[in-house]
Amino acid sequence: TNTIATHLSSTVFPADKHGYTPLDIAQIDQWLSLTGPGSLTDGVVDQLNLHLKDKTSILGTKPSIADVVCYARLKDLAKGWSAEQRVGGANGGRRYLLRWLDWVQNSPIIGLKLEEGEKLVVDVDEVGTVVR
Protein backbone atom coordinates (compact mmCIF):
# COMPACT_ATOMS: atom_id res chain seq x y z
CA THR A 1 0.00 0.00 0.00
CA ASN A 2 2.93 2.38 0.53
CA THR A 3 3.76 2.23 -3.16
CA ILE A 4 0.20 3.22 -4.06
CA ALA A 5 0.27 6.00 -1.46
CA THR A 6 3.51 7.39 -2.79
CA HIS A 7 2.15 7.28 -6.32
CA LEU A 8 -1.11 9.04 -5.35
CA SER A 9 0.91 11.63 -3.46
CA SER A 10 2.25 13.17 -6.67
CA THR A 11 -1.25 14.28 -7.67
CA VAL A 12 -2.67 15.19 -4.23
CA PHE A 13 0.45 16.96 -2.94
CA PRO A 14 2.45 18.01 -6.02
CA ALA A 15 6.16 18.21 -5.18
CA ASP A 16 6.68 21.46 -7.12
CA LYS A 17 4.01 23.19 -5.05
CA HIS A 18 5.28 22.03 -1.67
CA GLY A 19 9.00 21.89 -2.48
CA TYR A 20 9.73 18.65 -0.63
CA THR A 21 13.41 18.26 0.22
CA PRO A 22 15.19 14.87 0.15
CA LEU A 23 14.90 14.89 3.97
CA ASP A 24 11.12 15.47 3.70
CA ILE A 25 10.82 12.52 1.32
CA ALA A 26 12.89 10.32 3.64
CA GLN A 27 10.61 11.30 6.54
CA ILE A 28 7.49 10.49 4.51
CA ASP A 29 8.94 7.04 3.67
CA GLN A 30 9.92 6.47 7.29
CA TRP A 31 6.46 7.15 8.71
CA LEU A 32 4.70 5.28 5.91
CA SER A 33 6.69 2.15 6.70
CA LEU A 34 6.64 2.53 10.50
CA THR A 35 2.84 2.77 10.52
CA GLY A 36 2.45 0.01 7.90
CA PRO A 37 0.71 -3.32 8.54
CA GLY A 38 2.73 -5.47 10.92
CA SER A 39 4.96 -2.70 12.22
CA LEU A 40 2.35 -0.39 13.82
CA THR A 41 2.84 -1.04 17.52
CA ASP A 42 2.05 0.99 20.64
CA GLY A 43 5.70 1.99 20.61
CA VAL A 44 5.37 3.49 17.11
CA VAL A 45 2.22 5.37 18.17
CA ASP A 46 4.07 6.91 21.11
CA GLN A 47 7.03 7.69 18.87
CA LEU A 48 4.77 9.57 16.42
CA ASN A 49 3.11 11.43 19.32
CA LEU A 50 6.53 12.62 20.48
CA HIS A 51 7.53 13.49 16.90
CA LEU A 52 4.45 15.74 16.60
CA LYS A 53 5.11 17.53 19.91
CA ASP A 54 6.68 20.54 18.18
CA LYS A 55 5.26 20.04 14.68
CA THR A 56 1.99 20.99 12.99
CA SER A 57 2.26 18.22 10.37
CA ILE A 58 4.44 15.12 10.14
CA LEU A 59 6.96 17.13 8.09
CA GLY A 60 6.74 20.11 10.45
CA THR A 61 4.73 22.72 8.60
CA LYS A 62 4.17 21.25 5.10
CA PRO A 63 1.25 18.87 4.51
CA SER A 64 2.10 15.54 2.85
CA ILE A 65 0.73 12.11 1.97
CA ALA A 66 2.20 10.87 5.26
CA ASP A 67 -0.44 12.93 7.14
CA VAL A 68 -3.26 11.34 5.13
CA VAL A 69 -2.04 7.73 5.30
CA CYS A 70 -1.01 7.83 8.97
CA TYR A 71 -4.35 9.45 9.85
CA ALA A 72 -6.21 6.62 8.10
CA ARG A 73 -4.11 4.01 9.91
CA LEU A 74 -4.44 5.58 13.37
CA LYS A 75 -7.98 6.94 13.40
CA ASP A 76 -9.74 3.71 14.42
CA LEU A 77 -7.03 2.85 16.94
CA ALA A 78 -7.49 6.27 18.54
CA LYS A 79 -11.22 5.63 18.99
CA GLY A 80 -10.32 2.98 21.55
CA TRP A 81 -8.04 5.15 23.68
CA SER A 82 -9.09 6.00 27.23
CA ALA A 83 -9.09 9.61 28.49
CA GLU A 84 -5.83 8.74 30.27
CA GLN A 85 -4.24 7.54 27.01
CA ARG A 86 -5.52 10.55 25.05
CA VAL A 87 -4.49 13.45 27.25
CA GLY A 88 -3.67 12.17 30.75
CA GLY A 89 -0.70 10.82 32.64
CA ALA A 90 2.55 12.41 33.65
CA ASN A 91 3.56 13.37 30.10
CA GLY A 92 0.09 14.38 28.89
CA GLY A 93 -0.79 11.19 27.01
CA ARG A 94 -1.04 11.25 23.23
CA ARG A 95 -2.28 14.84 23.14
CA TYR A 96 0.06 15.89 20.29
CA LEU A 97 -1.18 13.00 18.18
CA LEU A 98 -4.80 13.86 19.02
CA ARG A 99 -4.33 17.51 18.00
CA TRP A 100 -2.73 16.41 14.74
CA LEU A 101 -5.47 13.81 13.99
CA ASP A 102 -8.13 16.51 14.49
CA TRP A 103 -6.27 18.91 12.22
CA VAL A 104 -5.84 16.30 9.44
CA GLN A 105 -9.53 15.35 9.44
CA ASN A 106 -10.70 19.00 9.33
CA SER A 107 -8.02 20.87 7.39
CA PRO A 108 -8.99 22.21 3.94
CA ILE A 109 -5.28 21.99 3.02
CA ILE A 110 -5.39 18.21 3.52
CA GLY A 111 -8.85 18.20 1.91
CA LEU A 112 -10.25 14.86 3.12
CA LYS A 113 -13.88 16.14 3.09
CA LEU A 114 -15.04 13.55 5.64
CA GLU A 115 -18.60 13.38 6.90
CA GLU A 116 -18.90 14.31 10.59
CA GLY A 117 -19.78 10.67 11.43
CA GLU A 118 -16.55 9.40 9.85
CA LYS A 119 -14.34 11.62 11.99
CA LEU A 120 -12.68 10.77 15.25
CA VAL A 121 -14.52 12.64 17.99
CA VAL A 122 -12.11 15.18 19.50
CA ASP A 123 -13.14 17.64 22.18
CA VAL A 124 -10.68 20.48 21.66
CA ASP A 125 -11.54 21.81 25.12
CA GLU A 126 -10.82 18.48 26.84
CA VAL A 127 -7.63 19.96 28.22
CA GLY A 128 -6.05 23.29 28.44
CA THR A 129 -8.66 25.99 28.04
CA VAL A 130 -8.10 28.77 30.53
CA VAL A 131 -8.45 31.73 28.15
CA ARG A 132 -10.82 34.33 29.49
Place this chain on the structure above:
Amino acid sequence: MSYALDISLKAPLAAVYPALIAATAINHAVANAANPVVGLSYLDADIPSPDGTAHPVALKLQNDEPVYGTRAVLEALLTSHATVLRGANSRTGKLEEEWIVFATSRLLGADYRAVVKAIEELDAHLTLRTFIVGYTPSIADIAVYGALRGNSQFYSIVRKPTYVNAHRWAKYMESAPSSTAALDAHKAATDARKPAGSSDDRKKTQAG
Protein backbone atom coordinates in the same frame (compact mmCIF):
# COMPACT_ATOMS: atom_id res chain seq x y z
CA MET B 1 -6.81 49.40 -5.53
CA SER B 2 -9.69 49.79 -3.18
CA TYR B 3 -7.96 49.78 0.20
CA ALA B 4 -4.89 51.63 1.36
CA LEU B 5 -3.02 50.80 4.56
CA ASP B 6 -0.78 53.52 5.96
CA ILE B 7 1.98 52.27 8.23
CA SER B 8 4.05 54.45 10.51
CA LEU B 9 7.75 53.58 10.54
CA LYS B 10 7.97 55.32 13.91
CA ALA B 11 5.40 53.06 15.61
CA PRO B 12 6.34 49.98 17.67
CA LEU B 13 6.58 46.90 15.41
CA ALA B 14 4.14 44.99 17.63
CA ALA B 15 1.41 47.52 16.81
CA VAL B 16 2.18 47.44 13.09
CA TYR B 17 2.80 43.76 12.25
CA PRO B 18 -0.76 42.47 12.86
CA ALA B 19 -2.33 44.81 10.28
CA LEU B 20 0.64 44.48 7.91
CA ILE B 21 0.59 40.66 7.93
CA ALA B 22 -3.22 40.63 7.55
CA ALA B 23 -3.03 42.95 4.54
CA THR B 24 -0.23 40.84 3.03
CA ALA B 25 -2.28 37.66 3.56
CA ILE B 26 -5.21 39.28 1.71
CA ASN B 27 -2.93 40.31 -1.15
CA HIS B 28 -1.41 36.79 -1.34
CA ALA B 29 -4.86 35.19 -1.45
CA VAL B 30 -5.74 37.14 -4.57
CA ALA B 31 -4.44 35.67 -7.81
CA ASN B 32 -3.35 38.93 -9.45
CA ALA B 33 -0.45 39.95 -7.24
CA ALA B 34 0.53 42.78 -9.61
CA ASN B 35 -2.55 44.70 -8.52
CA PRO B 36 -2.78 44.36 -4.74
CA VAL B 37 -6.14 44.64 -3.01
CA VAL B 38 -4.63 46.50 -0.09
CA GLY B 39 -2.05 49.07 -1.11
CA LEU B 40 0.69 49.66 1.47
CA SER B 41 2.33 53.02 2.19
CA TYR B 42 5.04 53.59 4.77
CA LEU B 43 5.18 56.97 6.48
CA ASP B 44 8.09 58.34 8.45
CA ALA B 45 5.74 59.69 11.13
CA ASP B 46 2.87 58.58 13.33
CA ILE B 47 -0.53 58.86 11.69
CA PRO B 48 -2.85 61.46 13.22
CA SER B 49 -6.61 60.86 13.27
CA PRO B 50 -8.92 63.91 12.95
CA ASP B 51 -9.04 64.27 16.76
CA GLY B 52 -5.26 64.66 16.81
CA THR B 53 -4.33 61.27 18.35
CA ALA B 54 -1.27 59.57 16.80
CA HIS B 55 -1.77 56.01 15.49
CA PRO B 56 0.60 53.28 14.23
CA VAL B 57 -1.67 52.27 11.32
CA ALA B 58 -4.66 53.60 9.39
CA LEU B 59 -6.84 51.97 6.74
CA LYS B 60 -8.42 54.06 4.02
CA LEU B 61 -11.43 52.51 2.35
CA GLN B 62 -12.75 53.77 -0.93
CA ASN B 63 -15.71 56.15 -0.42
CA ASP B 64 -15.59 55.61 3.32
CA GLU B 65 -14.15 57.16 6.45
CA PRO B 66 -10.61 55.97 7.26
CA VAL B 67 -10.15 53.86 10.41
CA TYR B 68 -7.25 54.39 12.81
CA GLY B 69 -5.34 52.11 15.17
CA THR B 70 -4.41 48.40 15.26
CA ARG B 71 -7.69 47.05 16.59
CA ALA B 72 -10.00 49.11 14.35
CA VAL B 73 -7.92 48.29 11.25
CA LEU B 74 -7.95 44.53 12.02
CA GLU B 75 -11.71 44.61 12.57
CA ALA B 76 -12.26 46.51 9.31
CA LEU B 77 -10.08 44.05 7.36
CA LEU B 78 -11.92 41.08 8.89
CA THR B 79 -15.26 42.59 7.84
CA SER B 80 -14.13 43.37 4.29
CA HIS B 81 -12.17 40.14 3.69
CA ALA B 82 -13.92 37.53 5.82
CA THR B 83 -13.34 34.69 3.32
CA VAL B 84 -9.55 35.08 3.64
CA LEU B 85 -9.32 36.02 7.31
CA ARG B 86 -11.79 33.68 9.04
CA GLY B 87 -10.67 30.25 10.23
CA ALA B 88 -12.15 27.31 8.30
CA ASN B 89 -14.47 24.73 9.91
CA SER B 90 -14.68 26.44 13.26
CA ARG B 91 -17.02 24.60 15.62
CA THR B 92 -16.31 25.82 19.13
CA GLY B 93 -14.44 28.45 21.02
CA LYS B 94 -13.98 32.17 20.93
CA LEU B 95 -14.46 34.08 17.71
CA GLU B 96 -11.84 35.89 15.64
CA GLU B 97 -13.13 39.24 16.96
CA GLU B 98 -12.44 38.22 20.56
CA TRP B 99 -8.87 37.27 19.68
CA ILE B 100 -8.30 40.66 18.04
CA VAL B 101 -9.24 42.15 21.41
CA PHE B 102 -6.96 39.62 23.18
CA ALA B 103 -4.02 40.61 20.96
CA THR B 104 -4.55 44.36 21.18
CA SER B 105 -5.44 44.59 24.88
CA ARG B 106 -3.42 41.77 26.47
CA LEU B 107 -0.24 41.83 24.35
CA LEU B 108 0.20 45.44 23.21
CA GLY B 109 1.45 47.87 25.81
CA ALA B 110 1.18 45.32 28.63
CA ASP B 111 3.98 44.67 31.11
CA TYR B 112 6.17 41.57 31.03
CA ARG B 113 4.30 39.55 33.65
CA ALA B 114 0.92 40.28 32.07
CA VAL B 115 2.18 39.14 28.66
CA VAL B 116 3.68 35.94 30.09
CA LYS B 117 0.27 35.24 31.63
CA ALA B 118 -1.39 35.82 28.25
CA ILE B 119 1.13 33.49 26.55
CA GLU B 120 0.35 30.79 29.14
CA GLU B 121 -3.34 31.09 28.28
CA LEU B 122 -2.56 30.96 24.56
CA ASP B 123 -0.42 27.85 25.11
CA ALA B 124 -3.23 26.11 27.00
CA HIS B 125 -5.75 27.09 24.31
CA LEU B 126 -3.50 25.56 21.63
CA THR B 127 -3.09 22.18 23.42
CA LEU B 128 -5.57 20.37 21.18
CA ARG B 129 -5.87 23.09 18.54
CA THR B 130 -3.54 23.55 15.60
CA PHE B 131 -4.71 27.13 15.03
CA ILE B 132 -6.43 29.61 17.34
CA VAL B 133 -9.86 29.55 15.63
CA GLY B 134 -10.93 26.73 13.29
CA TYR B 135 -8.53 24.62 11.22
CA THR B 136 -6.74 27.22 9.11
CA PRO B 137 -4.70 30.29 10.06
CA SER B 138 -7.11 33.20 10.62
CA ILE B 139 -6.86 36.84 11.61
CA ALA B 140 -6.86 35.58 15.22
CA ASP B 141 -3.50 33.86 14.59
CA ILE B 142 -2.20 36.86 12.63
CA ALA B 143 -3.18 39.38 15.34
CA VAL B 144 -1.62 37.38 18.17
CA TYR B 145 1.45 36.33 16.19
CA GLY B 146 2.06 39.85 14.84
CA ALA B 147 1.81 41.41 18.30
CA LEU B 148 4.32 38.88 19.71
CA ARG B 149 6.61 38.92 16.67
CA GLY B 150 7.02 42.68 16.89
CA ASN B 151 8.43 42.52 20.42
CA SER B 152 11.73 40.64 20.60
CA GLN B 153 11.45 40.08 24.35
CA PHE B 154 8.02 38.46 24.07
CA TYR B 155 8.78 36.66 20.85
CA SER B 156 11.80 34.99 22.44
CA ILE B 157 9.40 33.39 24.95
CA VAL B 158 7.49 31.54 22.23
CA ARG B 159 10.68 30.79 20.28
CA LYS B 160 11.81 28.58 23.17
CA PRO B 161 10.03 25.25 23.72
CA THR B 162 8.94 26.18 27.27
CA TYR B 163 5.37 26.66 26.07
CA VAL B 164 5.38 23.75 23.69
CA ASN B 165 2.01 24.39 22.01
CA ALA B 166 2.58 28.11 21.46
CA HIS B 167 6.11 27.23 20.28
CA ARG B 168 4.81 24.79 17.65
CA TRP B 169 2.16 27.30 16.53
CA ALA B 170 4.70 30.15 16.26
CA LYS B 171 6.95 27.96 14.09
CA TYR B 172 4.04 27.42 11.71
CA MET B 173 3.13 31.11 11.62
CA GLU B 174 6.78 31.97 10.96
CA SER B 175 6.82 29.62 7.96
CA ALA B 176 3.76 31.25 6.35
CA PRO B 177 4.76 33.13 3.16
CA SER B 178 2.65 36.18 4.10
CA SER B 179 4.47 36.54 7.45
CA THR B 180 7.88 36.50 5.82
CA ALA B 181 6.81 38.81 2.97
CA ALA B 182 5.24 41.32 5.38
CA LEU B 183 8.31 41.47 7.62
CA ASP B 184 10.67 41.73 4.64
CA ALA B 185 8.61 44.58 3.13
CA HIS B 186 8.66 46.48 6.41
CA LYS B 187 12.41 46.01 6.75
CA ALA B 188 12.94 47.21 3.16
CA ALA B 189 10.85 50.33 3.88
CA THR B 190 12.83 50.99 7.07
CA ASP B 191 16.14 50.51 5.25
CA ALA B 192 15.00 52.73 2.35
CA ARG B 193 14.57 55.66 4.70
CA LYS B 194 18.14 55.42 5.99
CA PRO B 195 20.07 56.30 2.79
CA ALA B 196 17.96 59.49 2.49
CA GLY B 197 19.05 60.46 5.99
CA SER B 198 22.68 59.62 5.41
CA SER B 199 22.81 61.58 2.12
CA ASP B 200 21.50 64.60 4.01
CA ASP B 201 24.32 64.09 6.48
CA ARG B 202 26.79 64.00 3.64
CA LYS B 203 25.49 67.29 2.22
CA LYS B 204 25.85 68.87 5.62
CA THR B 205 29.43 67.60 5.85
CA GLN B 206 30.20 68.96 2.39
CA ALA B 207 28.59 72.30 3.23
CA GLY B 208 30.58 72.51 6.46
